[in-house]
Amino acid sequence: MVPLLNSIISRLRFKHMQLIIAIEDYGTLHKAAKAISISQPGATKLLNEIEESIGLKLFERTAKGIVPNEAGSCVTRYARLIFNDLSHMREEIVGIAEGAGGHIAVGCIMGAIPLLTRAIYDLRCDQPELTVEIFENNSANLLHKIDQGRIDFALCRVSSGQNILPYDNLGLSEEPLAIVANTAHPLLNCKNVSLAELADHPWVLYTSNTPMRQSIEYEMHKLGLEIIKHPVESSSAFSTIMLLQHDVNLLAVLPLDVAEFFVSKNLISLLDIKITSLMSKIGIVKRKDFNLTPTAHILIAKLYQNLGLAYDKSDWHRK
Template sequence: MIPPLASILSRLHFKQLRLLVALADCGSLLRAAEQVGLTQPGASKSLREIESALGTELFVRTNRGLEPNDVGHCVIRYARLIQTDVAHLREEMAGILQGHGGRLSIGTIMGAVPLVTDALSRLLERKPALSVEIVEDTSARLLNLLDEGRLDLAVCRTSISQRPHLYESIDIHQEQLAVVANARHPLAVRKKLELSDLAAFRWVVYSANMPMRLLLEREFHEAGLRFPLYLMETTSAFTTLSLLQRNPTMVALLSTDVAEFCTRFGMTCILPLQLQSRSEPYQLVMRSNNVLSPVATMFTQEFSGQAASRGGVTP
């Protein structure tokens, strides 16, 4: 039986986590012990203490040395994450003490990337030594990272969560959507298109149940058209653009901000199709009752100001 969390927290130590990572890297108890500054008997004792604290064995002995079992792989993965988090802690403390401004972790959905990068660029003019991590993913994944404390803020939608009360949010932008394609798409020269004109082409879309995918499905339904069967599903902007570049007959649905950016640099063209549906606003999201760091507060001000200047909505 797995011990209670309080028991695990009271019995595990950072040096033991370092030993787990070293064992995974080295595969040898002797080499792992040397790496973390222990004797082999000391490392063997420490491993037994770790397994006792967690209530299960983590490694199996083979002719090649110690190999993690399934639970061991899981524990090692989290040990690496904890080491990374402590490294980030040290980095942020050093930045604050040296007057550099610390560290900021921001999550964003694809459609908000232009707004996020604009706000960050202005923030970096004020805090040039600030360390920044940007994670682009789906709203669901970003909210999970926010829950885990791995993001300070996220620009996404809380409507996909079953627990929206866990978050505080500011409506930022009523997202406009555009259908894009390679500039050599057969219909790129047309002055006006209907959805039926594109029904037979292969679409690059978000995964099922994501807000942008649901909107596109609604467009097809209201037009009395069958939703395309042969899809390319991805949440990656780069993958979407690469597919459009390599396949001149594909089409994709992107936020207008992203579509205009890509078209400005000749990566895509915006097809003349007027969508009937409106996408729900995305939000600047933080955990409820969480006190933001000074740099996270500064980013919030920059981002909200940028959105307001472009017609976004405020609380």
């Protein structure tokens, strides 16, 4: 039987939570103990206390090490949230005390990187002592990091197939797409190139069953063309650009803002072909019960400002 909340509060200490996070991170009790500077017997004692306090076994010993079971994953996730909130508390106090500095962790999908990096530049011009962590990934993985409390907020999407209840989401911008190629691609010298003429060329595409991939496949389907066969699959803009450098016949789909940056550096060229984007708006997404730090609000204000919009903290409460 799981004890009452007051019982858990009275028995669990921060060292307990620090240990279970370390166990999940390192996979062995020995390494976890070393990471938090206690002996292995001390770690064993703490783990027993944790499981007695919760009233459930939290970890299983396997051939690959000690791993959390379902209850253990739940407890570890909330332990991370607590430590993340404590970290934010300290950074905010430091910022208040020093009038500058602090720390912010932000997640971002590939298509929003140009927008985020402009805003971070603007913010660091005002607060040069600020430490910023950027986590680039797909929306699903960024939402997982939000769940774990590892990032303050993310520029990503919450799709209709996901549980949107744990999140607040401010819609920010659309993400138009572009077809790109090596600057020496033979079709760049042709006028009025159609999508049908591109179908037989080699492609590098975003991974299957993602909105960016579905957008180009939708355009092909509308024209009665076969879906592109045997593409190279990559979710990395850098990998895509490098592949285009090696193969002058290769084509790719990138978010327009990302593509225009590389075009400005003369690394790739845009083909004048429009693609209907099937992707929902990029949003600023945070955990519903999480209060953003003043620095996070300033960064969001910079994001809005670069889009010609005005940001108000109360926007979150209107959702």
